[in-house]
Amino acid sequence: MHGLTLEQVTIRLGRRMLLAITADVAAGEVLTVMGPSGSGKSTLFNWIAGFLDPAFNATGTVRLDGEDIGAKPAHQRRIGLLFQDALLFPHMSVAGNLMFALPQSVRGRVERQARVEAALADAGLAGFGARDPDTLSGGQKARVALMRTLLAEPRALLLDEPFSKLDADLRAQMREVVFSTARRHALPVVLVTHDEADALAAGGPVIRLGGSEGSM
Secondary structure: OOEEEEEEEEEEEOOEEEEEEEEEEEOOOEEEEEOOOOOOHHHHHHHHHOOOOOOEEEEEEEEEOOEEOOOOOHHHOOEEEEOOOOOOOOOOOHHHHHHHHOOOOOOOHHHHHHHHHHHHHHOOOOOOOOOOHHHOOHHHHHHHHHHHHHHOOOOEEEEEOOOOOOOHHHHHHHHHHHHHHHHHOOOOEEEEEOOHHHHHHHOOOEEEOOOOOOEO
16 A cells, blocks of 8 residues: 555553554555644654654554654654744755755766756756755745755655745745645655645645544
8 A cells, every 4th residue: 555554543642642643655655643732743753753752652563665664763764844933954055955965876976966966956956056044034944954855755744844944935836836735746744834824735635633633
């Protein structure tokens, strides 16, 4: 099966049950997880990615393309992460940030440079490779962060409120860029957000934590 499967997932903090969910996210589909602060959204994100704080107790299974990845360390899960902040390396150029993400299997300077230039073109940022990230606008930084994530060849994407710091017009634009890119690459996506407009734009199933834990 292609996609991401969360099977009978429960996460507790002490005696407190934070969440209990089961969900299937098809390739190219976006599962939106919503809820107030403290409801477990980011905790679920951390568990899927493989860096859940040991203070939490989690049970259940996470499968990616049919493979149980729950026992794998984070760096072997091949899950791409996008956050509220672009988190670009300030000491590297835009091209350097993208080059850093390329897998070791992409060999040779010419091929690696070609991958970077193609990614910049896809993001509408052709010619920006030599730029300092601090000279970019918020939307440009967000697009570079997305391309950097995709160049690492992930098998799924986790989005932790990546649009929340953008203004309304740019937020709508970046939603379209991110979701259309995920569909084009056939990546299952889990979006953590508190914005109903994000969920509407994603167009997939929604899980609401908090008052109606685990409901679809």
